[in-house]
Amino acid sequence: MQVTFDIIDDAGQQxxxxxxxxxxVAGWAGRDQAVIEHHIEELAAIGVPRPSATPLFYRIAVNQLTQAERVQVVGAQTSGEVEAFVFNAGGESYVSVASDHTDRELEAHSVALSKQACVKPLARQAWRLADVADYWDELVIRSWIDEGGRTVAYQEGPLASLRSPADLIATYTGGGARLSDGTGMTCGTVAVQGGIRPASAFTMELFDPRRGRAIRHAYAIDVLPVVA
Structure with a gap:
């Protein structure tokens, strides 16, 4: 599955x-166990069973990656989650922003299947991970949703609240320092404001306060009927 990014650095873009x-998809990736428990309780409120361990790593088909500005889902009970997205290409590591869009109704039956059921929207820009690694914890992820024609703040939090890419990668690979070329990983999300819920559009952002820059992507959600 080929995806093209604009790599942004201080010299420009390529x-x-x-x-x-x-x-x-790295799930339950918080550093603070209390925060993890809060997210577990958020999901438990909509019927999702507790995870067997934290963190967990869900394998998703790569053809679920999309940079489209409009996506289609089956049924009305899906929602996005903003996450930093790290990947390797040509021996170098990069970071962008993605949405772990998930089928919440199916999630109560199987978290793994619920994540596979929805595409994973991905931004078109990325930064070199080395450019932000020294102050990774200062980066912020945010999201907004469209509710009844209004843009509503949905998530916001620093990456300091989540496990670092190095920690997640080492755990996933069994001690490796980087992902293999062609591998991408979402790195966990932060709590939502007002409860997990569907929306007609989702906007996500990875913000770098030191350089005053952001990677942002928005997508609209078309709901397809559930046919029995």
Missing amino acids: PLAVDFSELV
């Missing part, structure tokens, strides 16, 4: 085509 062969 295109990078990445052939993804592996996609991983």
Whole structure:
């Protein structure tokens, strides 16, 4: 699955085509166990069973990656989650922003299947991970949703609240320092404001306060009927 990014750095931008062969969603990736428990309780409120361990790594088909501005889902009970997205290409590591869009109704039956059921929207820009690694904890992820024609703040939090990419990668690979070329990983999310719920549009952002820059992507959600 080939995806093209604009790699942004202090010198400008250049295109990078990445052939993804592996996609991983890191779940329950908070550093603070109390925060993890809060997210577990959020999901329990909509019927999702507790995880067997934290963190967990869900493998997703790479053809679920999309940079489209409009996506289609089956049924009305789906929602997005903003996450930092790290990946490797040409021996170098990069970071962008993605949405772990999930089928909440199916999630009560199987978290793994619920994540596979929805595409994973991904921004078109990325930064070199080395450019932000020294102050990773200062980066902020945010999201907004459209409710009844109004844009509503949905998530916001620093990456300091989540496990670092190095920690997640080492746990996933069994001690490795980086992902293999063609592998991408979402790195966990932060709590929502007002409860997990569907929306007609989702906007996500990764903000770098030191450089005053952001990677942002928005997508609209078309709901397809559930046919029995």
